[in-house]
Amino acid sequence: MTGQHRVSPFPFLSIDATSRQVSLDARDAAFYADPNPVYAALHAASPTFYWQEQKQWFFTGYDAVNGLLRDKRFGRQILHIATREELGLPEPAAHTRHFDKAEEWSLLELEPPEHTRLRTLVNRAFVSRHVEKMSGEIADLANRLIDDFAGTGETELLSSFADIIPVTMIGRMIGIPDDMGPQLLKWSHDYVGMYMFKRSRADEDAADRSAREFADYVRQVIAERRKTPREDLLSHMIHTEHKGQYLTEDELISTTIVLLNAGHEATVHQIGNSVRIILESGLAPEDLFRDAAAxxxxxxxxxxICAPVHIFQRHCLEPCEIDGVTLKRGDRIGLILAAANLDPLKFTDPLTFKPQRNEGANLSFGAGIHFCIGAPLARLELNIVLPLLFKRLPKLRLAAPPSVKDVYHFHGLERLDLTW
Structure with a gap:
């Protein structure tokens, strides 16, 4: 990189603060294992930057990210207003056709009016007053899982606890039996491989295979619920109309898959991340969880401080200028939610874990019309299972250094070995 204005403290990162050009290897273990110091370096040198390896502009400032999440000049879709030919985009790859089909009506990928219609049908099930009715079930499941390993003096927390609770609860909400949990986890892990930076052909093949199997399974459950509705979200989506319209089968499949994936994948990561940060902080759990407010x-x-999803991508829908960056229709930008949470202009001493903070909302669930629909459920699960775990196992400590998954731009642990 020529004309470099700033020398980076990291060998995998170089920043030219004058041109706002950044070279960053997202597959370097030293980065994805602990991205926060890199985000701090970017805040100091160039909060808005062009990431050379990703070939697009990225934004890390809290106000910029918060504003762009709500800015109607940007959207998750672009092909609803322009053709592939106009934008110079290649045709979809044949080997990911099942994945693309499953994503076709994903709430995460749509813009109004389709997004409004689908979200309206689903939203009622996820509002806080409905979700809070699941409190007892969440606590019962967490206690039962802890019972299984409490007497052993050690556990790998992801496989024995964190993996199980979110997938079980979102499955029950939608109407998927508990015993499908392990299979849902496998499909989901393969599926989200499509969102990794520098994914491989093997990742794409696995995601497409799992998307096909996932869709086939959901199609079978839909057929059952059409014949015999139950008190679950899938029956609600099938049999409820919105302005005279019902969801099509393709819309039902896409919506169910995205809810199952988004309803547990990030929460699994967040349970692990949270337990790790609490144990490494040295702060007393009895103080951190002394009452509901704490x-x-x-x-x-x-x-x-340890968000599970780091980046949200947007398309520029019309020519505009953001923070001195000129964008044309069709350009993609990246919003680094996890970095916005560390903006020193918003949060004092941002790399330090300070539960007493009162400096405003984090952006880990996004903002605007694509604010995470499962946020009330995720927050409820975290507010129940974290204090329960530390109360039941008061001598909890790390048995080994946690290993981080190579799944950037997600951030979660591969293993979390604990002892007490």
């Missing part, structure tokens, strides 16, 4: 502050600070 618990909520602790959970929100965990979400701020």
């Amino acid at each position: 618990t909520e502050r602790t959970v929100e600070e965990c979400l701020r």
Whole structure:
């Protein structure tokens, strides 16, 4: 990189603050294992930057990210207003056709009016007053899982606890039996491989295979619910109309898959991340979870400092200028939610875990019309299972250094070995 204005403290990162050009290897273990110091370096040198390896502009400032998430000049879709030919985009790859089909009506990928119609049908099930009715079930499941390993003096927390709770609860909400949990986890892990930076052909093949199997399974459950409706979200989506319209089968499949994936994948990561940050902080769990207010502050600070999803992509829908960057229709930009949570202009001493903070909301669930629909459920699960775990196992400590998954731009642990 020529004309470099700043020398980076990291060998995998170089920043030219004058041109706002950044070279960053997202597959370097030293980066994805602990991205926060890199985000701090970017805030100091160039909060808005062109990431050379990703070939697009990225934004890390809290106000910029918060504003762009709500800016109607940007959207998750672009092909609803322009053709592939106009934008110079290649045709979809044949080997990911099942994945693309499953994503076709994903809430995460749509813009109004389709997004409004689908979200309206689903949203009612996820509002806080409905979700809170699941509190007892969440606590019962967490206690039962802890019962299984409490007497052993050690556990690998992801496989014995964190993996199981979110997938079980979102499955029950939608109407998927508990015993499908392990299979849902496998499909989901393969599926989200499509969102990794520098994914391989093997990742794409696995995602497409799992998308096909996932869709086939959901199609079978839909057929059952058409014949015999139950008190679950899938029956609600099948049999409820919105302005005279019902969801098509393709819309039902896409919506169910995205809810199952988004409803547990990030929460699994967040449970692991949160337990790790609490144990490494040296702060007393009995203080962090002494009452409901303290618990909520602790959970929100965990979400701020170790968010499970780091990047949200947007398309520019019309020519505009953002923070001195000229963008044309069709350009993609990246919003680094996890970095916005570390903006020193918003949060004092941002790399330090401070549960007593009262400096504003984190952006880990996004903002605007694509604010995470499952946020009330995720927050409820975290507010129940974290204090329960530390109360049941008061001598909890790390048995080994946690290993981080190579799945950037997600951030979660491969293993979390604990002892007490």
